[in-house]
Amino acid sequence: MPSDTSPRQLQLLQLEPTGTRRLPAREVLVEKAAALARSLSHELGVPVRLSVTDNRSTMVSFRRAPAALRLRLHHMFLDAPAPVVRAVADYAGRGHRRAGRLLDEFVRREQPRIRQHRDAGDEALSPRGQTYDLREIFERLNESHFQGGVRASIGWGRSPGRRRRKSIRLGVYDHQTREIRLHPALDQPAVPRFFVEFIVFHEMLHQVFPSSHFPGRRTHHPRAFRDREKAFPQYAAALRWERDNLRVLLAR
Numbered sequence: 001m002p003s004d005t006s007p008r009q010l011q012l013l014q015l016e017p018t019g020t021r022r023l024p025a026r027e028v029l030v031e032k033a034a035a036l037a038r039s040l041s042h043e044l045g046v047p048v049r050l051s052v053t054d055n056r057s058t059m060v061s062f063r064r065a066p067a068a069l070r071l072r073l074h075h076m077f078l079d080a081p082a083p084v085v086r087a088v089a090d091y092a093g094r095g096h097r098r099a100g101r102l103l104d105e106f107v108r109r110e111q112p113r114i115r116q117h118r119d120a121g122d123e124a125l126s127p128r129g130q131t132y133d134l135r136e137i138f139e140r141l142n143e144s145h146f147q148g149g150v151r152a153s154i155g156w157g158r159s160p161g162r163r164r165r166k167s168i169r170l171g172v173y174d175h176q177t178r179e180i181r182l183h184p185a186l187d188q189p190a191v192p193r194f195f196v197e198f199i200v201f202h203e204m205l206h207q208v209f210p211s212s213h214f215p216g217r218r219t220h221h222p223r224a225f226r227d228r229e230k231a232f233p234q235y236a237a238a239l240r241w242e243r244d245n246l247r248v249l250l251a252r
């Protein structure tokens with residue numbers, strides 16, 4: 001008698017404890033994960049070993065082993081509608097790259113609904129620095145380059161302290177929280193205003209041109225992003241300034 005629980009279809013669930021605060025109640029999670037593993041397994045005709053994660057950057061990863069498909073999915077997929085589950089099967093189980101597009105759309109749609117939390121010790125973003133007011137810069141850029149369409153909060157990041165700095169990220173955009181942070185080293189008169197504007201502009205573009213979350217389609221700065229970035233009025237000057245001054249900036 002065919003049954004979803006026959007030995008060949010056995011699903012092993014591994015639930016990862018990281019970030020449990022953000023996950024729904026454990027029993028619900030286990031039940032949903034079992035159901036999802038079952039339908040994927042059914043769809044593909046192979047055992048599926050499903051791990052549910054709370055990873056912020058990789059929503060889907062998988063490995064096709066001869067005996068089973070090992071799949072790691074963000075917990076948002078536990079409530080995914082049938083077409084999305086099918087796309088997971090197509091993408092991870094059958095190697096259909098094009099299914100990744102549907103998954104991307106799903107992630108983009110769901111992300112804002114995931115409960116946002118800050119790690120203890122995270123403060124609210126403060127846009128007003130000693131030299132530059134990032135909110136004001138953001139608003140002006142939004143007006144002049146994006147028809148006011150970018151919605152994000154912005155602020156100065158915390159000083160990294162006395163750690164040795166080999167490289168720094170001058171700015172970062174978080175898709176989940178819609179936050180832009182700039183490195184505090186940029187908040188000084190020695191850094192020209194157009195350079196700070198350029199970094200803010202760059203991070204704003206990340207909202208407009210999101211990068212793909214899926215292996216094989218990952219492009220942090222898609223072509224359209226790069227083209228648009230070049231439209232920044234002082235693009236060449238900003239790159240030149242970065243090349244000539246970044247080292248000095250870091251040494252401070």
Ligand SMILES: [Zn+2]
Binds near residue numbers: 202206221
């Ligand atoms: Zn970037």
